[in-house]
Amino acid sequence: MSYELLTFLSLATIGASGILILLGLFFVKTGRKELHKKAMLSASFLALLFLVFYGIKYFMYPPKPYEGPYKGLYMFILISHSILAAINLPLAVITVFLGITDRLSKHKKIAPITAVVWIYVAITGWLIYAFLKLGGG
Numbered sequence: 831m832s833y834e835l836l837t838f839l840s841l842a843t844i845g846a847s848g849i850l851i852l853l854g855l856f857f858v859k860t861g862r863k864e865l866h867k868k869a870m871l872s873a874s875f876l877a878l879l880f881l882v883f884y885g886i887k888y889f890m891y892p893p894k895p896y897e898g899p900y901k902g903l904y905m906f907i908l909i910s911h912s913i914l915a916a917i918n919l920p921l922a923v924i925t926v927f928l929g930i931t932d933r934l935s936k937h938k939k940i941a942p943i944t945a946v947v948w949i950y951v952a953i954t955g956w957l958i959y960a961f962l963k964l965g966g967g
């Protein structure tokens with residue numbers, strides 16, 4: 831697979847996953863629980879696909895360092911993104927598990943945290959791509 835195709839697939843899957851999380855939040859806040867479930871499960875599936883594409887890309891084309899003028903900001907975004915992406919995985923598994931097994935009071939406690947972390951990871955994933963595009967080595 832070419833670098834361009836893998837980049838496109840990574841950005842498309844993580845971006846669509848973030849948008850589905852926002853949609854899922856909108857659905858649950860407007861009382862449409864079945865649509866909420868479908869949106870969140872689709873978001874989770876796309877996030878898994880993202881991991882596959884990202885993994886292939888990482889090994890086929892190891893990432894280059896950022897050489898642009900905003901190194902401090904870039905490092906802050908990269909490090910926070912990486913830490914929160916790692917945290918997001920168990921958070922997502924727990925949140926989905928609590929949702930599909932009807933443990934809703936626990937689901938409602940952890941789910942807002944998962945949603946915020948997920949959206950942050952999706953947005954910063956795109957930002958990292960933009961940084962590297964403009965100031966990649």
Ligand code: HEM
Binds near residue numbers: 870
């Ligand atoms: C990572 C995925 C998910 C996230 C981020 C998420 C997020 C949320 C949020 C923020 C709420 C609203 C909490 C509140 O109003 O206080 C909620 C409620 C709810 N979620 Fe999820 N959710 C996810 C997956 C699921 C799944 C897979 C189901 C499966 C059935 C589900 C079922 C529900 C239900 C039924 C409610 C309403 C609870 C109530 O109002 O009593 N969620 N979710």
